[in-house]
Amino acid sequence: MDRRDFLKRSGTAAAVGAGMGLSGCIGNFGEQPYGNGTVEFMVSPTEPQDYMRSQYNPYLDYLEGGLDGDVSVEFNYAADYTAVLQGLGSGTADVAETGPFAAALGVKSDQCDIALQRHAYGSWDYHSVIITRENSDIESLTDLQGKSIAFSDMTSASGSLYPLYQLKEAGLEIGDAPTSASGAEFDATWSSHAQAFEALKNEQVDAAGVGRFIAWNYDTSDYVEGIREVSRESGIPRAPMIVSPELSEEEKNAIVSRLENAPESAYFGADGEDGTDDDIWFDGVRAADVDTYQPVVDVANELGLSTDLLNEGNA
Template sequence: MSNRREFLTLLGTAGAVGLAGCAGGGGGSGSSDGSTDAATGASGDTATSTPTATSTPVPYGDGRLTFYMSPSEPQQLMESQYQPVKERFEEELGVTTQLQYAAGYSAALQSLASGTGDVGETGPFAAALGVANDRCDIILQRFGYGSWTYASVIVTQEGSDIESLSDLEGERVAFADRLSASGALYPLYMLKQAGLSIGDLPTDTGDADFTPQFSSHAEAFAALERGQVAAAGVGQFITLNDNRELIDGFRYVETTEDIPRAPIVVSPELSDEEQTAVKEAFLDAGDELYLGEDGEADTEDDLWFSDVREADNETYQPVVDVANDLGVSAELLDSGGS
C-alpha cells in the first residue's frame, strides 16, 4: 500500500473525499445478497460487542472467500472458466470459495471496498481508480496472447469515409465500459490528442464533438458491424479473428499499444497475510489453473490469460498518467458505468 498516497495525489484527493464505502449508482447490484461482514461485532461467549484480545478473526471476514468476475462473457461460461481458480483457493486457503458475477467494474470495486467481496478481476483503469479511493489493492498482473501489454484501437468499417480521427466530429462513436482502459480511457485520449473536444467524458456525456455510446467491447464492435456508429473505441482483442488478425471488412484509424494488461485485485479489508495467501495461490499454481473446468487446453472454457506475475500500483502508472491528462474524476466510480 506504499504507493496509495501517491495515487490519491495523482488522481485528485478532492474527488476521493467521502467516496470510500459510499453507495454509488448501480454499485450494489454486483452482490448476491448485499450482506455485511458477518464477523463484525462477534464476541464469542461474552455479551459485549467489543472483541477481546483473545478473539480469533474469522477468515476473509465471513468465513468464505468471494471472487468477483467482471462480466466480459456470459455468466455460465465465466463460472466454468474460473472453476479451477475456485478449487485452487479452497484447496490452498482452506476456505469455501464463491464465484460472483459482477454487474460491472464499479459494482465489483464497491463490494471489495465493503468487504463483501475479497478478490476480483478487473481492468487497469478501474483498478487504478479503485486503489486511489481505498476500494482495492493490486496484487497481480495477467499475461495473455503472448504479452504483458495490449492495445486500444479506434476502428471503422473498411468502406467508411473516416480517414482520420478528426473525421469523427459530429459522428456517433461506440465505446466499452466507462471504466475500461482500452475501451474508453485510451480511445478518448486519442480523440483528444487529435484535437477533438471530449467534454467531460468519460464521466459525463455532454459537450463532446461527437456522440458517445457506452456498453461493452463486444457490443461496441457489434454496433459498428451493424452500421449504427461511425467508429468504435475498443480493446484490439475484440477486433481480431482466430488467427489474431483484424477481421475482414474493418480497418484501424488509430492505435495505442503497450497498455499494461489487466490486474487481479483484492479487498483492502483483507489482512496482509490473507492478501499474500491469495497471491501465492495464483503464483504457485500450474498450467491447469488456466484450462477451465474441462481441464483441456484450447477449448472454450480456457481463461483468456495464461500466467500472472506480482504487480502493484506502479505497474499501472501509465494508465494513471492518461487519466490525469483527461482530468478524470474519482466520481466516475459511482457514475453507474458497467
C-alpha cells in the same frame, strides 16, 4: 467455433451477480470477511457471463483446493467496474479481476489493493483501438466528428480512457467524456467491451473504442471478418488482479501466493484442454502494485480526469 464466433452467438449477458459454489476448502481466517463461509471472486463484465464462467471455473477450483480451512469460493459477475470496487471496498467481495484505471481508482479511494498483473499472448501489455466496420467510410480519427462511438465502461483504460486520448490528440473535442457525452464532437455511449463491439457489428454505432482483444482473431493475427482498425495505442499494462483491503495480511498472502503458482492446467477452461474456446484469456501473473499502472494514470491526467472519477457520476 472460435472465441469470436462464441461471442457473436452468445451476445452480451445481463450484468448481474451469479453465484457458483465450488467444492473444497479455504483458510480458517476468523469471522471476517469470510463470515458467510465463502471467498467471493468478482469478474468485470468484459465478455459474456457464461463464457467467463466457463473460463474461470477451473481457476477458482484450483484456488479453493489449495488453501486451508472450510470456506468455498464463489464466482460473481459484476455489473461494471464500479460494482467490483464497491464489493471489495465493503468486504462483500475478496478478490477480483478488473481494468487498470479502475484498479487505480480503487487504490485511491481505499477500496482495493493491487496484487497481481496478468500476462497474455506473450506480453505484459496490450492495445487500445478505435475500430469500425470494413465497409465504413471512416479512414481517420477526424472522420469521427459527428459520428457515434460506443465505448466500454467509462473507467476502462483500453475501452474508454485511451480511445478518448486518441480522439483528443487528433484534435476532436471530447467535452465532459467519459462522465458524459456533453460537449463532445461525437455521440458517445458507455457499456462494456462486448456490448460496444456488438453495437458496432450490428450497425448501431459508427465506431467502437475497445480493447483490441475483443475484436481480434488470434488464429489469423488479424481482426475478425468485417472489422478494421482506425487507430491504436499500445503499451498499456495488462489488467491487474485486486484484493479487498478488508482481508487480513494472512488471507491476502494466501490467496495471492496460490494464484501466483497456478499451473498451466488452471487456465484451460471448463473442458480442461489447452487451445480450445473456453481457455482463460491470460496465462500467468506476477506481483504488481499501483506504480505498475502509472502510465494509465498519466493518460487520465492528460484528459484532465481525476482519480475521483469513481465519484463523478459512476458510483
